Amino acid sequence: MLRRTVAAVALWAALGGAALAQEGQVWIQVDRLPTLGRAQLSAEGYSEQLPDDVAGYYLGSGWYAVALGPFSPAEAEAVRANLIAEGVIPTDSAITDGAGFQQRFWPGAPGAAASDPGELSASSAEVSAAPATPALPDESPAEAEASEAALSPGEKQQLQSALAWAGVYEGGIDGAFGRGTRAAMAAWQARNGHEPTGILTARQRADLLAGFNAVLDGMGLDTVRDEAAGIQVDLPLALLQGPVVEPPFVRYDPRDAGGPQVVLISQPGDPDRLAALYEMMQVLEIVPPTGDRQRTESAFVIDGRDDRIHSTTYAWLVDGQIKGFALVWPVGDDARRERLLEAMRASFRRLPGVLEPGSVDPGEDQAVDLVSGLQVRVPRRTASGFFVDAGGATVTTAQAVEGCERITLDESTEARVVATDPALNLAVLQPLAELAPRAVAGFLPGAPRIGAEVAVAGYPYGGALARPALTFGTLADVRGLNGEETVRRLEVAAQDGDAGGPVLAEDGSVIGMLLPRDWGTQVLPAEVSYALDAEAIQGALAAAGVQPVLAPASGAKGAVALTRDAAGLTVLVSCW
Structure with a gap:
């Protein structure tokens, strides 16, 4: 430089x-x-x-x-x-x-x-x-009209934006001063003790714009020129700390807990990489899932809002380079957020240079739930489930889906609850998009043999593993410890995340669904688990309009075959 x-x-x-x-x-x-x-x-x-x-x-x-x-x-x-x-x-x-x-x-x-x-x-x-505006003489209506005529189209649009901010204008920001703009000017004048002529004097325009821009005071708005990222933009530096460079991002984290955050985006790219970035941004915690999304081959904008933050992300593909920014702002402060977003967009400049992937040592702080230092959005809880028909209908525990705003199967397909039975702790889910499971539960006809080997398939570590894990044990009893007829007692060292997963017999047939260890009033020993029996599950499915499938007679399978079958049958259920 x-x-x-x-x-x-x-x-x-x-x-x-x-x-x-x-x-x-x-x-x-x-x-x-x-x-x-x-x-x-x-x-x-x-x-x-x-x-x-x-x-x-x-x-x-x-x-x-x-x-x-x-x-x-x-x-x-x-x-x-x-x-x-x-x-x-x-x-x-x-x-x-x-x-x-x-x-x-x-x-x-x-x-x-x-x-x-x-x-x-x-x-x-x-x-x-103490920023100040030069003292301006007042004007007669004729002088105000003449000085207004000298305004550029951009200055006229700025006045319309200020009138909209003041709550007196709802028309388009087009720089054309028609009846709507004139009425808004008159309303602003009346509200502020001026004669409502519908033509703002130079002093009145300055007062309106001073109030419009006052919301930026205290932010420390200053121009940042990042030569490595090839970006120049105005940022509220008094509210931020950083920067931290982790391609394709330059992060400006909040100076105070719960404060705003800015992320600059810079990477080489083409339409496919822009589309990949678009999808990646939407799994980040800084981009809530609710809000408008728009994407073309050369740009996208993502607006996300929840009860905590309101974030807006822009990205543009120009000459083989993807550049943009994300502004993350606390909810309840829309006036300052909107003004700052406008200032950042207006000041954004593309400079020579782009962040190259792998140009920064990832260090020891990297984690599977981080993308370039940004937290991936994680579900409130996860559980296991299993497919029960060819359309992707799924069984899991009622606890797993209680109070969820959104439910996903294998983190990608949204599903809805079609039936629950709190007494059995059973829920039946239907995917919102077409699914074609590789395997469907075949339920064991009749009762299993006490002492038989069983395997529980599930996701004990949530989404950390790409495939379900199998935990082997034995069937201790076909009833509960108090003689309950709808549960099977297992001797198996299952974990909390396995709950909702299928319990498989040696031949791969499903003899039940693993129940959570904290369900009910009993505190079970560590090696004891309960499974809802196959007959109870089949009855709940039939009541929900899902036809259960019975397993054909077959011989015992080895661990490898059971693991293969479980991988196609078992599904990760996420509650968001």
Whole structure:
């Protein structure tokens, strides 16, 4: 960056340096900002790279420009092209004749005009501590109409946004001042003690915009330029800590618990990788599952909200590079979130450079439930279940699905509860999308033999393992310890996550469903478990409209065959 800056300054000096403004000369406008404090910081930042030729001017209507110059038109074209190529100024920097420039705020009030009451004289420290708007004279309706006519389309859109923020405008942000905008202006004037003419004076426009932008105060909004990620954007640095680079992300974590978080996105890509990123973002904890989603081959936006956070993610694919950002904000603070999101989108710039996968040592803190340092969204609880028909109907425990907002099978297919029997602790689920299980439960006709070997199939570690685990044991009794007829007593060292899984006989037939150890009033010894018997399950299925399948007679299978059968039959049930 230093080499680029030195080269740019050298070219600048060769083209005339800090020439005094003369007729026919122009400026390169590099920034346009809605508060004096931010404009002062921007001018200060450019002055560190190009110390002699940065100027800041008030534009009217609460907006401030940071510009370079003045130059002759030919010089301006050459300097602008060179500085853009070197990455010193944004690509949308424009050449202007300065006709809209009013009071100058950088590099301080010029001595020749120090007595001008409209001139700014605040020091950098004063501006940072208490940003102010230059005093503006009031206007007659005719003068207000004339000054309004000089506003750019962007300035008019900004006024409409401010009127919408003030709660008096519901129309489109199109820069066209029709009857709806005029009525909103009159309503704002009446609310604030002004004559409701429907045409805002310069002072009224400044007051409206000052209130609109005041919600950004205290955030420490400043421009971040990340050369490695190739991104420039305004961030609320007073609320964030970091950055932490873990490709494809640059994380700015909350400074305080429960505070906002920002994630910059930067990676090489194509439409397929953009689609993969789109899917990956939606499994992260910072992206709640409820909200709008839109995706094309070159961009996507994900809006997610729950009772804790409201997050918005943008990503764009341009010239083989995917760049974007996610803003994660606490719920209940929509005014500041919306204004900050608007500021971040408006300030987002693509710079040369992109984060390469594997460019950073992952370190010892990596974990299976983290993606580049971001927590994967995890279910409230998990249990086991098993398929009972060819359409994917599933049996699990009633406890597993109690109070769930969302239920998934094998973490990918959503399902709904079609029947529950709390007395049996049984639930029957139907997938919301078509499923074709590799295996379906075949229930053992009649009663199993006491002392026979059995195997419990389940997910004792939730989704940590891709396949179910088998735990072997024996059938201790065809009844419970108190003589219960609907349960089988097992001697097996099953774990909590196995509950809901099938209990298999030696021939692979299902003799029951493992029940949770904490179900009921008894505290069982560690080696004792209960299974709901096959007959009770079949009766519940028939009542739910699912036809159970009986297992054909066959011989005993070995551990390998049982493991294979269990892998196609058993399913991970997740409660979200």
